[in-house]
Amino acid sequence: MKTNLSLLLKTSLVITASFLNISCSDSKEVVKDNGVVETPKVLPLTDLSNSGNWVLNKSISDEFEEDVLDEDKWHIQGKNGTYVSNFLGRSPSQFSTDNVRVEKGMLKLETRWEPDYNFDPKVDKNGDAYENITTAAVISKNEFVYGYLEVRTKAADAEVTSSFWATGNNTELDFFEMFGDHKQPQKLDKERELWWSIHDWTSDGGGRTTYTEHHDLGFKVADDFHVYGYEWNENGIKIYVDGRLVTEASKNSINEYDDVANNNGGNGSKENYITTLPIKVWFDQETFPWHGVPNSKEEVGGDGSIDFEIDYIRVWQKQ
Numbered sequence: 424m425k426t427n428l429s430l431l432l433k434t435s436l437v438i439t440a441s442f443l444n445i446s447c448s449d450s451k452e453v454v455k456d457n458g459v460v461e462t463p464k465v466l467p468l469t470d471l472s473n474s475g476n477w478v479l480n481k482s483i484s485d486e487f488e489e490d491v492l493d494e495d496k497w498h499i500q501g502k503n504g505t506y507v508s509n510f511l512g513r514s515p516s517q518f519s520t521d522n523v524r525v526e527k528g529m530l531k532l533e534t535r536w537e538p539d540y541n542f543d544p545k546v547d548k549n550g551d552a553y554e555n556i557t558t559a560a561v562i563s564k565n566e567f568v569y570g571y572l573e574v575r576t577k578a579a580d581a582e583v584t585s586s587f588w589a590t591g592n593n594t595e596l597d598f599f600e601m602f603g604d605h606k607q608p609q610k611l612d613k614e615r616e617l618w619w620s621i622h623d624w625t626s627d628g629g630g631r632t633t634y635t636e637h638h639d640l641g642f643k644v645a646d647d648f649h650v651y652g653y654e655w656n657e658n659g660i661k662i663y664v665d666g667r668l669v670t671e672a673s674k675n676s677i678n679e680y681d682d683v684a685n686n687n688g689g690n691g692s693k694e695n696y697i698t699t700l701p702i703k704v705w706f707d708q709e710t711f712p713w714h715g716v717p718n719s720k721e722e723v724g725g726d727g728s729i730d731f732e733i734d735y736i737r738v739w740q741k742q
Contacts, residue, residue: 560707603645606715
């Protein structure tokens with residue numbers, strides 16, 4: 424369980440600008456003067472008055488306050504040999520079920536320098552082998568469509584992604600793919616970047632990127648915890664960081680994406696806003712070789728281990 428201080432902070436429903444990194448929880452009950460026991464509502468950081476009439480979807484939301492991960496809610500990628508979408512990880516790294524734990528009220532996904540791991544002898548779709556590095560992934564067992572998603576996380580300080588994304592109905596919505604470190608001197612903002620994307624996995628789409636954005640957040644994503652919020656509905660997506668609107672993309676602007684990029688007039692004739700059906704959410708770590716990968720134990724946290732830490736995930740939907 425979290426410390427008493429953390430619990431007090433998480434039950435606060437009045438968050439000032441100086442406390443934008445503090446989260447709130449429904450885990451603390453309040454006894455009113457009439458003796459009635461009430462549990463304070465958990466609300467989005469950007470809508471503490473609940474003008475949006477949000478209702479918490481408890482089948483997806485998780486505070487990670489138990490001793491182990493709730494496997495009624497989450498599939499650990501690779502558990503019992505089951506890999507959703509046959510995805511073992513992005514080589515050279517491979518997902519390991521040993522790298523998932525709940526500790527001090529946090530979900531922690533670990534990357535390890537582990538040359539002696541029993542890597543799968545198969546190669547990935549690009550012909551590259553799995554070797555040296557193990558990572559981790561968890562996937563929600565329940566799905567939903569539209570709502571307000573909020574996570575409080577701190578990225579791993581290494582050349583691996585710390586990612587929050589979703590798949591379902593041949594679509595992919597990458598809420599963020601963050602790099603705490605990298606080996607690209609021409610991209611000095613990579614460790615401060617929020618990168619989000621939409622992909623089409625239909626037979627015609629083949630994984631095509633239908634929309635993407637990169638934003639310099641002004642802070643290193645591995646230095647501290649931050650709250651990332653996403654309002655996703657039939658009209659588009661708004662993204663908030665620590666309660667501040669960072670970017671928004673309407674359905675029309677997303678549909679115009681390819682047209683503008685290819686100088687086709689930007690009339691929005693192509694249906695790029697494809698994330699309109701139920702999805703399941705993922706937290707994971709991967710290696711992206713084009714951004715560099717750890718080549719030694721010292722490059723993985725100094726001692727061969729580094730965590731991507733998730734304080735909570737909360738998903739609200741309209742009443």
